[in-house]
Amino acid sequence: MSLSEKKIKMLRLLFGFISVVVILLVINKGAIKESNENSTYDVNIPKETKIILHFSSLTDTKQNFFPNPRSIFFYYDKNGNELASFQRNEEMFRNLIVQGRDTIFYLFKNFTILFDSKTGEKIKEVSSENRINTIRQGTDQTGFLEDFNLGYTLLNFGQASNSDVSFILRFVSEHQNYDIKIPYYVESVNYDKKKQRFTCLLDNDDFEDSSLFYYCEINYDKKKEDFVLDENIKSVQFKEDYDAIYSMIKNDKAYIVQLYGKKKEDGTFETYGDSEDKNKANFLLSVLDLKNEKVIKEKLIKENYPVPRAGYPFLSGSAGLPVSMVNGKLYVFTSDNEITIIEDEETIESKSMPYIFDDSLSKFAPLEPTFEKNHKDFFASVVKVGEDGEIYILNIFPDNIVKIHKLLEDGKYEELWQGKLPSDLDSDLTLNTFFFLDNE
Numbered sequence: 417m418s419l420s421e422k423k424i425k426m427l428r429l430l431f432g433f434i435s436v437v438v439i440l441l442v443i444n445k446g447a448i449k450e451s452n453e454n455s456t457y458d459v460n461i462p463k464e465t466k467i468i469l470h471f472s473s474l475t476d477t478k479q480n481f482f483p484n485p486r487s488i489f490f491y492y493d494k495n496g497n498e499l500a501s502f503q504r505n506e507e508m509f510r511n512l513i514v515q516g517r518d519t520i521f522y523l524f525k526n527f528t529i530l531f532d533s534k535t536g537e538k539i540k541e542v543s544s545e546n547r548i549n550t551i552r553q554g555t556d557q558t559g560f561l562e563d564f565n566l567g568y569t570l571l572n573f574g575q576a577s578n579s580d581v582s583f584i585l586r587f588v589s590e591h592q593n594y595d596i597k598i599p600y601y602v603e604s605v606n607y608d609k610k611k612q613r614f615t616c617l618l619d620n621d622d623f624e625d626s627s628l629f630y631y632c633e634i635n636y637d638k639k640k641e642d643f644v645l646d647e648n649i650k651s652v653q654f655k656e657d658y659d660a661i662y663s664m665i666k667n668d669k670a671y672i673v674q675l676y677g678k679k680k681e682d683g684t685f686e687t688y689g690d691s692e693d694k695n696k697a698n699f700l701l702s703v704l705d706l707k708n709e710k711v712i713k714e715k716l717i718k719e720n721y722p723v724p725r726a727g728y729p730f731l732s733g734s735a736g737l738p739v740s741m742v743n744g745k746l747y748v749f750t751s752d753n754e755i756t757i758i759e760d761e762e763t764i765e766s767k768s769m770p771y772i773f774d775d776s777l778s779k780f781a782p783l784e785p786t787f788e789k790n791h792k793d794f795f796a797s798v799v800k801v802g803e804d805g806e807i808y809i810l811n812i813f814p815d816n817i818v819k820i821h822k823l824l825e826d827g828k829y830e831e832l833w834q835g836k837l838p839s840d841l842d843s844d845l846t847l848n849t850f851f852f853l854d855n856e
Contacts (some may be wrong), residue, residue: 461520461536467492467833469818470826487512487524488845489600496818496835510735514567516560520853521567521588523558528567534855539779545595546584548573556583557605563612564636565589570605573597585634587612587643596634596645604741606665612636614643615665620658626786629654629663629670629704654702654710657821659687661730662739663812664746664758669703669712671758673739673748673795675729679741688729696720697729699750703761713761717822724793733779733795735849740801747801753794755807768827769807773797776811779847810850812837820850 461468463672469490473789479728485507491499514521515533522529525548530539545691548571571584583602584595599618608615614634620626637644652670666672677691677700677797688697700716704711722747723729731749746758755767771793778796807823817836821829 445658450663459502460538461531461853462491462493463536463855464493464496464501465491465536465855467820467835468513468851468853469835469837470508470513470848471841472509472848473842473844473846484844486631490838492835496833496834498835498838500837509848511558511851512569513849514558514560514569515851515854516567517562517565519567519590521558521560523567523569523586523588528586528593530588530590536855539590542588542593544586545593546573546597556602558691560608561607561609563609566592569603583616585616585643592642594642596643596765598606598632600630600632600649603660606741608665617663617665617670618649620660620736623649625651627656627658628652629672631670631706632666639644645827650702650706652706652713654704655680658702659689662741662746662748664744665706665740666760668706669761670706671746671761672704673746673758674700674702676700694726694729695723697723697751699729699748699756701758701761701764704768705760715761715764717748717764718750719755721750723751723755725751727807731794731799734799735792736800742801742803742805745805747807749794749799753816754770767786767807767823767825769794769823771826772829773809773811776813778824779810779812779850800849802852808832810847810851812847817842 431642451640469492473484473486473490473843486503486505489502489536491501493499503769504524504528504799508524512523518533518591520531521532526544528540528544529541531537532539556572558568560567566587566589571586573582573584582597582600585598586591586595598616600622602619606615606617612635616632616634618630618632620628623630624815630649630651632649633646659675660675661675663673675688676685677688678686678693680686685698685700688694689852691779698716698720701715701717702711703713719794729751731751732738742757748756748758750756753769753771755769757765776796779798794809796811800808802808808820809823809829810818810820812818816839818835818837819831820833822832824830844848
């Protein structure tokens with residue numbers, strides 16, 4: 417091939433590539449905006465705000481050639497009137513809003529925005545010490561330490577080739593901002609106010625002996641006036657091949673929620689993943705005494721309960737599912753639409769949570785006409801355990817109507833709030849969660 421022919425071929429390829437890019441831009445113009453369009457960096461939370469709806473882009477809902485990660489917050493008053501909206505260009509999932517004594521925290525993965533709880537005015541924005549560069553990312557756990565006036569969030573940092581960091585526990589206030597790097601996969605963190613200590617429950621798959629229950633501690637150092645990781649890993653003998661869904665540590669006891677399949681002749685259980693019959697499951701609670709390093713109780717909470725969608729024995733689809741830990745209680749949501757509330761080994765109660773929202777739409781890209789509608793279970797809803805221990809369910813209905821219901825003791829629902837989504841909401845946005853604002 418001559419030099420001129422090569423140049424012509426290169427020009428054709430270049431022209432072809434530019435044409436494809438232009439076509440894709442035109443096709444995606446409804447879903448893609450300039451990064452700063454409609455984005456307010458100094459926005460305050462309107463004082464009349466009672467409900468915040470958080471939407472996030474969902475980059476794998478469509479095979480977008482140009483992903484546009486972002487979060488959008490809509491502020492509503494108690495009567496459902498939209499007051500304002502606020503956008504930032506980070507895709508976030510789960511619960512990123514925390515309200516403290518005087519401060520509201522927006523805990524993004526690479527920065528935090530602090531607002532005054534009473535006035536809604538922005539106090540400051542602080543950049544995070546360690547940046548997370550993945551697009552899809554959410555908080556694994558968030559909370560507020562009343563005794564230190566600190567917001568905190570647990571984030572999956574990822575295992576990088578040049579780093580041994582797996583998770584980060586981040587602390588933020590108006591005067592502090594620092595990260596603690598944890599070189600293990602952290603299932604959850606539990607805070608003991610009396611001991612001023614976090615206990616981090618670790619994934620036993622990270623260790624050679626998978627029959628042990630592993631944890632580490634993060635203690636408050638009064639001299640440094642910071643929390644500090646104790647690098648000594650602690651463990652307690654538990655059982656072979658246990659399938660822990662979630663664990664809570666309280667008063668030096670570990671409460672371990674486990675899922676199993678069919679019961680065997682010797683009294684033990686098959687792992688659910690290996691069970692041939694996935695239409696039924698067993699839910700077991702084990703209690704470990706961490707001081708004396710022994711199992712002190714095992715209780716079969718639910719035996720052979722029905723699994724309507726084989727392979728999905730717990731409810732999913734919301735940030736607080738299948739298990740939420742709120743104010744020293746575990747809330748376990750099973751696929752038979754029941755909630756088991758565990759306070760300790762003796763205080764366990766169950767609630768029925770029937771699905772009655774058959775006319776609701778999907779929270780996933782709700783205004784996208786081609787997306788699947790009319791789910792028949794809570795996967796399409798946003799289920800949340802409030803700080804008051806009540807169960808709240810948000811659903812989207814036809815005509816962009818949004819309703820929040822509270823679950824009552826008799827399994828019925830009370831409608832608490834109704835609003836309406838903006839008609840021009842981008843079709844690639846998904847309703848992530850909602851937040852009740854207490855500003856009185």
